[in-house]
Amino acid sequence: MNTTIWDANVELKKECEDHFDVIRNPRDALxxxxxxxxxxxxxxQATARRACLGALAGTNTNAEARAAFEFAAREAGILRQN
Incomplete structure (x- = not known):
């Protein structure tokens, strides 16, 4: 099972703009x-879920899972832009 930390974290906005969630790997993302x-x-969101499951199973790369998760978060309006 792939639990490797991503090269770059994905930060997601919470309701309070001063706080955010940090996603570090496919397991956190899933x-x-x-x-x-x-x-x-x-x-x-469904694509990101499949990509993260694939990364955990070893059929997708961490980069694929991270990219799919980040895209879904951007589309949902919760991606924190630095």
């Missing part, structure tokens, strides 16, 4: 996708 994702899940 947990967020399944339990904290905002309403209105779309195709990019």
């Amino acid at each position: 947990a967020y996708l399944l339990s904290k994702w905002p309403e209105g899940r779309g195709a990019s």
